[in-house]
Amino acid sequence: MAILINRQSQIVIQGITGREASMVTKHTLAYGTQIVAGVTPGKGGQEVHGIPVYDTLKAACAHHQLDTSVIYVPPAFAADAVAEAVANGIKIILIPTENVPQKDAVRCLAQARRAGVQVIGPNSVGIINPTDRVKLGAIGGDNVERCFVPGPVGVISRSGGMTAEVSWMVKRAGYGVSTSVSIGGDALIGSTIKDLLPLFEADPQTRAVVIFSEPGTSQEEEAADLIKQGRFTKPLVAYIAGRFTEAMPEGTVFGHAAAIISGNYGRPSLKAAYLKEAGAYVLENFADLIPTLQQVLDPQHVVAGLAR
């Protein structure tokens, strides 16, 4: 099953002729994911690795049934590309672009929200569903199986790079992932942790979810509330990086833009306490992810000393 993307996804890449987009297209096709069309204004009629390119998304939609888009355009044009996708009936949008101005981000996220479109990102490395071999974005690079194999664990990461590392740890524990989602390191993103947990709740393949978090925002607090309300009932395993930042003077930013600590708001220790209180498994040490997953998914084996 997985969430967000599957074999039925009809994928278009906006900005497909760019250097990075073209490389990602190649890797994605090699993985077995079907890409239906690409869009780059002024390059209609060309092909990128055999994928037809159109001048506008409207033109692409006239020839194909499209519902999923990856936006590979520079920050200055990202919001307009999202607006184009929303206007043309796309239902799932991935924005890998970093450094989208805040003013543009709030505008295009509002447009998507009103149209009922699910946005992942900005600043997301991608989404992957290894069971169906469908991926959006650079996630997995050209060696996807190293980190991403099919299995019962959902992964949500605020760090792009750690989406791969967490999924690799899941594999090392003896499992695989239903879907791994890099939600983006920015403060303003389309889908937060609490937006994705209900999707994993409804997905029969997913038996547990791992989240990788950082300081700043109130995403973890909201996720904890969701658990308390009974809207997410599967085991949730959380690691919150950046505890050392709490000892630093206020206003220091380490890592991503979202990692801003202001007063008590966004502190990793408070996020951890909140999640724990709601019943989540909060990891003190990242390495504990492996035994914790084994205990959560195969308690009888762990007790018998037969953990995979």
Add this chain to the structure above:
Amino acid sequence: MGRLLEHHAKQLLKGEGIAVPLCQVAASEAEAFEIAQKMGKPVVVKALVPVGKRGKAGAIRFGQNPEEAAMITRELLGASVRNFPVEKVLIEEKLDIQQELYLSITYDKNKKAPVIIASMKGGVDVEELSRSYPEEILVREVDPLAELPDYVTKEIWAELGAKGKLLVAAAGVLAKLYRAFQRYDAYLIEINPLAITSDGKVVAAAAVMSIDDSAMYRQPGLMDMVQLGSERAWRPLTELEKRMVEVNEADPYRGTARYTEMPEGDIGFMCGGGGGSLLCFDTLTALGGQPANYSEVGGNPTEEKVFGLTKGILAKAGVKSLFVCHNITNNTQVDVLARGIIRALQELQVDPASFPVVVREAGVNDAAAREIFTAAGVEYYGDEVTMTEACTRMMARMQKIA
């Protein structure tokens, strides 16, 4: 986010039609005296530093006459406010204030929209205000896809209890402030206090403004005003940090290399990406280690950038080792990292036999990276160990040289 100094913020607000006090920058006692004399009235002397809560830090003071203004200026210049040395002060006319309001605009990350925060009780800091009088603060979300209608600016102040001319004047300021917020790609504008003077004017007596770094490409007029990333620091950049900014900016489109100096520490720290470096720092700290710096490198940087950053990390006094660890990379070529690091070690004649260098780099081209690191005598790991295990190896090496 890049913060503006107060005189720049006020210049922009004035351009938008918002009244601000007469003000002028002084870099010396003599200049302060002259400006105060010309104003011919009591003045406020404010340290021009990019930090908040200056009042509490004693960096905003009143001078009754030019002599006092000069004396305060002498005391402020050369002093430091929250670690920032005061190089200039702002001399402002002292307003005859009858009432103080509060007004700010910023982004609410949960609502994903701009929000206006207003109160009839200005002059105290807003955290304190929200603690003591939460009912006195009005927070209004603005539709990001629409303009701010004038009637809403009036509704906001009316709900707070403003009446008559004050209501109309304060609403006018809010409309202009929202235009400035949009026009300049601001991330935050705060006016506190928004002063009502005895002659009935509404004046932005103090202003804080910061600009969205990501939008600077379309704000060329602000280029000389904004210190990029200035809100990230709790003190001015050190010499080493400035050099590392140069290393990073030399090739701004190929990867990032950030460097923050820690007050102490002995482990040279070069990790990534954003989340991975936080994880490594936490893990080393939990194991009793003390990184000498925080560095985040990623996004497939050039060999030159890695070379420059490695040299910088090792340049800090007291560094006894180097720890290099990333999450398994999606696109960063780890053989390029290897070449940059080894070139720096060789140039600095660092011998990995006596100066521990522990590396965990897996991902794109890691077979080549393994060869390069191993040939140079570095303790190298790929994806046969976890990031946590690599931290443990680093600490074991530290114990041997202790």
